Amino acid sequence: MNFKKYVFQSLYLVLTILAINLLSSCGKQDDSYKEFLAGGEKVYTGRADGLLAYSGNGRVLLSWLLVSDPKITKCKVFWNNKTDSSVVSVQKTSNVDTVKVTLNNLIEGAYTFQVYTYDNAGHSSIKSEVIGTVYGNTYAASIANRPINNATYNATTKKVLINWFGISSQAVKVEIV
Structure with a gap:
């Protein structure tokens, strides 16, 4: 018991x-969202999707998709803590559009790029962000030749066979002079 x-x-x-x-x-019940409606409803445009940065010598190529919002008319790219920017006019189609922007004359180093989309009413998207690297003279001076493990010449076929040591993951080609 x-x-x-x-x-x-x-x-x-x-x-x-x-x-x-x-x-x-x-x-x-409305306590959770009431502060976000102060000053009226906030309208956003569709954001840049799949933002990628392709490194180059003194430049970078940025590429992104415009997927969902047909009202987008321009995109702004910011870097250097928003002290530098570039504006890109776009004409949105009914398909998924790809936007590509090359930013030239950049100083060698790593950059954080932020992309916003805008419509004609001035509404912006939330940011899309990517880190990109710009190469230059310092990087070029650090590149080492790819070492040869051994090389043999066949006099009959008049061909050379070259066996190389490993390669850097950043290498895209080997030029033989």
């Missing part, structure tokens, strides 16, 4: 604690 009384009292205690938590945690 003592065991039943103990179980009942424990169950009663747990239910009382749950009821107190439930009643004390409730607030007005």
Whole structure:
């Protein structure tokens, strides 16, 4: 009999604690979003999707997709903590559009690029962001020749066979002079 009384009292205690938590945690239903509607509804345009940066010598190519919003008329690219920018006019079609922008005459280094889309009413999207690297003289001076492991010449076929050591993951081609 003592065991039943103990179980009942424990169950009663747990239910009382749950009821107190439930009643004390409730607030007005609109409390969670009311502060975001101050000043009226905020309208956003569709954001740049799939933003990519392709590194180059003194330049970078940015590429992104415009997927969903037919009202987009321009895009702005920012870098250097928004002190530098470029504006790109776009003409959105009913398809998925690809936008490509080459930014030239950049100083060698890593950059964070932010892309916003805009419509004619001045509404902007949330930012899309990508990090891109611009190469230059410092990078070029650090590139080492790819070492040859061994080379053999076949006088009969007049062909050379070159066995190379490993290659840098950044290499895209080997030029032989």
